[in-house]
Amino acid sequence: MSWWDDDETDEDDDLYDESTVRVRPNPKANRPRTKIRPKHDDAVIGRVLGVDRGRYRVLIDEDEPTEHPVTASRARELxxxxxxxxxxxxxxxDTSGDEGTLGRIVGIEDRSSLLRRSADDTDNVERVIVANADQMLVVVAAADPPPRPRLVDRYLVAALDAGIRPLMVVTKTDLADPTEFLRNFEGIDGLRVFLSAEGAMPVDEIGTAIAGHSTVFVGHSGVGKSTLVNALVPEAKRATGHVNLVTGRGRHTSSSTVSLRYRGPAGSGWVIDTPGVRSFGLGHVDPENILRAFGDLAEIAEECPRGCTHLPDAPDCAINESSEASPARVASLQGLLETFAGRAEH
Incomplete structure (x- = not known):
């Protein structure tokens, strides 16, 4: 008799009827998926002071008697x-801030500004530096290391593109006269400049300018940015470095971006210290905003024909034909514009 004979299979079918098989329930597999997230109506708002290895330091109840920092992680949906x-x-x-406790960040409020940079001008991947700053303080040395006006131009372009008001501090003016360097920025409306020398740091004047504001400090390594931060916020104790006598470059001392509370005679504010950088890519910037950082040239450019590129070969360009425009400023502007023109071609 063959194995498929009906006389045997009828009885076997009853033994192996699928309806008799018990299936162990799996709540996770049977639960319908949903995109509905909890509203977190009980969430409290805090200021992110800094981040270290995936843990965020957040200030709760800012400006209240109950103000205190907590440590928090990031929610999966973020x-x-x-x-x-x-x-x-x-x-x-847990937002008590007690040792060993951990809160969870479940959302970010709308940002008033966002300061960004890229690895270089051709890189569209932005690197966010700080959120909600309304001022940028550019720190540059008059000497040791020598000032880099083109790098400062990039800071200013990024600030104006983000809607952030720029300020400038020139340190080490006892080593060199900054007058010639500062001529590069005479045309920028509203740019306030502070001069600092050994033993004569204008702490009170700078404090008055940053009181009531969130000010991000930027600068090339070795220009004295950390020294200035420590003078404004003594408890910060930011590491300071020196300039290599061979390369003329400063050593990176601030390794992370951190918000520090400033308290002075004119009121309180926030100092946001950033690591020193030797380059500042503008791959994320709207090219139309570049001219805004060159206020003196922007005024001259009003006489240019419509659609003028302001490049060296642009016909009838008022900037190229001007006898009043600073050659150094024109070269800096056109250098940036040429970079963006090349990026557009690709």
């Missing part, structure tokens, strides 16, 4: 959302 110093974060969980 894994692709950049959370940076200066952000206003929504926190749930």
């Amino acid at each position: 894994r692709r959302t950049p959370i940076v110093t200066g952000d206003r974060a929504r926190i749930v969980g």
Whole structure:
């Protein structure tokens, strides 16, 4: 008799009927998926002071008697959302700030500004530096290391593109006269400049300018930025470095971006210290905003024909034909414009 004979299979079918098989329930597999997230109505708002290895330091109850910092992690749904110093974060969980406790960041409030940079001018991938700053203080040395006006131009372009008001401090003026360097920026409306020398740091004047504001400090390594931060916020104790006598370059001392509370005679504010950088890519910037950082040339450019590129070969360009425009300023502007023109071609 063959194995498929009906006389045997009828009885076997009863033994192996699928309806008799018990299936162990799997709640996770059977639960319908949903995109509905909890509203977190109990979340509190805090200022992100800094981040270290995936843990965020957040200030709760800012300006209240109950003000205190907490440590928080990032919620899973925010894994692709950049959370940076200066952000206003929504926190749930344990927000007591007690040792060993951990809150959770579940959302970010709308940002008033976002300062960014890229690896270079051809890189469209932006690196967020700080959120919600309303001022940028550019720190540059008159000497040791020598000032780099083109780098300062990039800072100013990034600030104006983000809607942030620029300020400038020139340090080490006892070593060199900064007059010639500062001529590069005479045309920028509203740019306030402070001069600092050994033993004569204008702490009170700078403090008055940053009181009531969130000010991000930027500068080339070795220009004295950390020294200035420590003078304004003594408890910060930011590491300071020196300039290499061979290369003329400063050593990176600030390794992370951090918000520090400033308290002075004119009131309180926020000092946002950033690591020193030797380059500042503008791959994320709208090219139309570049001219805004060159206020003197922007005024001359009003006489240019419509659609003028302001490049050296632009016909009837008022900037190229002007006898009043600073050659150094024109070269800096056109250098940036040429970079962006090349990027557009690709």
